[in-house]
Amino acid sequence: MVTGDGAYIKRINRNLILQEIMNNGLISRAELSKITGLNKATISVQVQDLLKKKLIYETQQEHHAIGRRPIMLSINGSVGYVLGIDIDFSSIQFAITNIKGKEVEYIKINPETKDYESIVQLLTKYIQHYMNKFANSPYGLISVIIAVHGTVNNDEVINFVPKLQWKRKNLKADLELDIEIHIVNNANLSAYAEKVYSGQNDNLMSLMLTSGIGAGIIMDDQIHKGFNGYAGEMGHMIISPDGKKCPCGNNGCWELYASESTLLMELSQLLNRPTLTLKEIAELIERRDSTTMEYIKQFIKYLSIGINNMINLYNPETIVINSGILRIYPNTVKEIKSHLKSSISDYREITISKLGIKACVIGACAFAISKFLGISNLRIQDSDQFKEQTSVNNQTPELVNI
Numbered sequence: 001m002v003t004g005d006g007a008y009i010k011r012i013n014r015n016l017i018l019q020e021i022m023n024n025g026l027i028s029r030a031e032l033s034k035i036t037g038l039n040k041a042t043i044s045v046q047v048q049d050l051l052k053k054k055l056i057y058e059t060q061q062e063h064h065a066i067g068r069r070p071i072m073l074s075i076n077g078s079v080g081y082v083l084g085i086d087i088d089f090s091s092i093q094f095a096i097t098n099i100k101g102k103e104v105e106y107i108k109i110n111p112e113t114k115d116y117e118s119i120v121q122l123l124t125k126y127i128q129h130y131m132n133k134f135a136n137s138p139y140g141l142i143s144v145i146i147a148v149h150g151t152v153n154n155d156e157v158i159n160f161v162p163k164l165q166w167k168r169k170n171l172k173a174d175l176e177l178d179i180e181i182h183i184v185n186n187a188n189l190s191a192y193a194e195k196v197y198s199g200q201n202d203n204l205m206s207l208m209l210t211s212g213i214g215a216g217i218i219m220d221d222q223i224h225k226g227f228n229g230y231a232g233e234m235g236h237m238i239i240s241p242d243g244k245k246c247p248c249g250n251n252g253c254w255e256l257y258a259s260e261s262t263l264l265m266e267l268s269q270l271l272n273r274p275t276l277t278l279k280e281i282a283e284l285i286e287r288r289d290s291t292t293m294e295y296i297k298q299f300i301k302y303l304s305i306g307i308n309n310m311i312n313l314y315n316p317e318t319i320v321i322n323s324g325i326l327r328i329y330p331n332t333v334k335e336i337k338s339h340l341k342s343s344i345s346d347y348r349e350i351t352i353s354k355l356g357i358k359a360c361v362i363g364a365c366a367f368a369i370s371k372f373l374g375i376s377n378l379r380i381q382d383s384d385q386f387k388e389q390t391s392v393n394n395q396t397p398e399l400v401n402i
Ligand SMILES: [Zn+2]
Pocket: 235, 236, 246, 247, 248, 249, 250, 253
């Protein structure tokens, strides 16, 4: 940081102004001056520059009661786009939002291969496709944020993805594309999405139950990363000594007892069915099938052991649980709370995420927006646009097979 440097101060002021325009949706120059504490002349010069760069536009507020309608400022969403990619065990999600956080495209594919080189080829094809598709907007496709379900070091090199058995992979370099790319841990991006889109607070823990358990921790408004960037691998916290064997090398890891894939596998075995879908589980819950209800009760008990440990470690204000099945089950929050009996552990709220399986990709897009606009405290109001869209699958067919 160079203090007293004119250009540096200008940039800080610009970022602050963009942050308030973004977070307020519509705001006048006078309000901007009041909120930021910057004088009107500074606001005026910066706003002029942002208008010239097409990052914002002016509009007149409708239905203004008395006097002249003030000129309001808003982010010009369609001048540029960002791409979020979530690489899970058996599926890859792609989401594109404009720089205002509005989703313009979403696809989920199920590639047949888990081979690293083949996935690199597939990603290259998709990213190039989107770079071409949005090339005509003033800023085009600005950047790509790729989420991986494993540890990522501080240089953005993938350290280890247990489910895919990828070790020490420099995906960013291997993509060889002429666009800004960042590699981030999936759980960190899901936590970021909860903060940005759901208006959650600055001390939150998000638990994503998928093929494993991804824990994202935001402490004092910062993603908690640890020394190498590996913090938050809570799925591999041991909750049962001599328990089930985990691909990570240990026994009794939490995600072997409390992830959705465990739930699906164990419940289908108990019910003697070859497979189970989310829809079928919803029907079983609806008719209060006793095996299903009893099993989920037990599942929640295991989930709560890990939550108890995390609360004791981090003292979060809010814990957001992201699980399609637990969103349908009627007593999730109540039952978790009933297991949290320790008088030591303290938290304010436990909620079920509204963002669903898209939390990570839209968190990736939000992360890209915050980097592009230089906004440190990003808030995007419109989370309703992602509601219950989790089954959308409008694949771009010619790109799916490689
Ligand atoms: Zn493990």
